[in-house]
Amino acid sequence: MGRPRAERRPDSGLSPRDELLAAAAELFTTRGYAATTTRAVAERAGMRQASMYHYVSGKEELLAELLESTVTPSLAFARELLAEDMTPAEGRLWDLCRTDVELLCGGPHNLGGLYLLPEVRAERFAGFHAVRAELKDTYRQLLAATEAGGALAKSELDLRTDLVFGLIEGVILVHRSDPDRPVTAFAEATADAALRIAGI
Amino acid sequence: MGRPRAERRPDSGLSPRDELLAAAAELFTTRGYAATTTRAVAERAGMRQASMYHYVSGKEELLAELLESTVTPSLAFARELLAEDMTPAEGRLWDLCRTDVELLCGGPHNLGGLYLLPEVRAERFAGFHAVRAELKDTYRQLLAATEAGGALAKSELDLRTDLVFGLIEGVILVHRSDPDRPVTAFAEATADAALRIAGI
C-alpha cells in the first residue's frame, strides 16, 4: 500500500530497505562512497531520491550497515572454530582463511572492497573497526595455538598475524583486478599460502 | 613575481605545483578523492581555490600524476633487477619485494593508499594501470627464473604471482591500520613471507 512508485519494476523480492542496501553496495564499491549521490542509490533501488529517507537516515547509515555485514559472518565462523579446541589449530586456521577469502570474493559485488574506502576510517564506523579487530584477534589466537606459533615471542606472533591477515585482506585487491577468477581454488591456494607464511 | 599570496607562509622549497601535489597526496589518501574539494587542496598548498587552475587543470590531473609517481620508481628498480641475470633470481625477487614494501610504506603520506581509491579504475588512469601491469609482469618473470618457479605450469605460476603481488599490495592495508610500524624490519619480514609463498 501507499502511493505507487513512479516507475514500476518487476518485484525483486527484497524489502525496499534491502534494495537500497544492494544498490548502495554496488555503487559504493564501483564508484566510491563520496562520489555516489543519494539520487543514484535511490533511483537504482527503484524509487525517487526523497523516498530513500523514508527508510534510512542517509548514505552513512547504508555504509555502516554494509560494512558490518561483511565482517560479522567471518567473526561468527571464527569464533566457532576457536571453540573447537580438540581439532588441531593448523587445520582450523586454514579453514578460517579459506572461508574468509570465499566471503570476500564470493558475493555479487566486491563487498570486501568497501573496506578500501577512505571514509571508513571515520569515527562513525567504530563499530565495524571493533568487529574487525576481534576477527584479527581470532587469527592471532589460532596462530598461537599452532605448533609453530606456540614457540614464538609475542612480537614475532604479532608480526605473523599481520602478515597473514594482510594476505587475506590483500585478496580484495587481487579480486578487484581480476573479478572473474574461480573462487574456490583461489581460496584454497590462499589458505595454503597463509599457512606457509605462518611458518607451518 | 606576480601578485603576492593572500596568506604568506614560510617557504617550503617546493614549486607551487609540487605543493599542490603534496597537498593532494595527503588529502586524497586520508579523506578520499571525491571527498576532497579543489578548495581544500589549494588552501592546504597555501593559495586560493581559483589559483590552483594556474598550475593544473583540476583534481584529475593531480591524481593521475600522483598515481604514476608511486609505481614508476618500483618499475625502474624491477627492471634493473631483471637485467642482472647472473645473480640468483631468489635473491632478486626478495630485493624487489623488500624495496616495494619500503616504497609503499616509506613516504610521509600513505601514497600507496591512492591505489585503493575506487576512482582509480576509470579509463582516465589507464597509464597507471599499464605501468602497474608491467611491474606485476616483472614479478612473474623473476618468479619463473627461480628454481622452484621454473618447474611450475603456467597457470600455477600465474597463481603464485597473484599471491605474491597480492601480499605486497596488501601491505598498504596493513600500513594503513598501523602507520607507525618500523618499516625496515617489516619490509624484510614481508619479503621473507613472499618467498615462502613463492615456494622457495
Next chain:
DNA sequence: ATTATCTATAGATCTATAGATAATGC
C-alpha cells in the same frame, strides 16, 4: 485513516571562468 510514495524546493555546496590587482622586469 494510514502510509508509501511523489513533486517541489531551500540552502549549501563545489567547479571553473572572467576580470581585477599587485608585484617584478625592461
Next chain:
DNA sequence: ATTATCTATAGATCTATAGATAATGC
C-alpha cells in the same frame, strides 16, 4: 609588459525537508 595571484560569481550540483497525493484498510 608580464605574470602570479586575487576576488567575485554563474551554473551546476546535491541533501534533506515540507507538503501533496494515490493507494489500501477499516
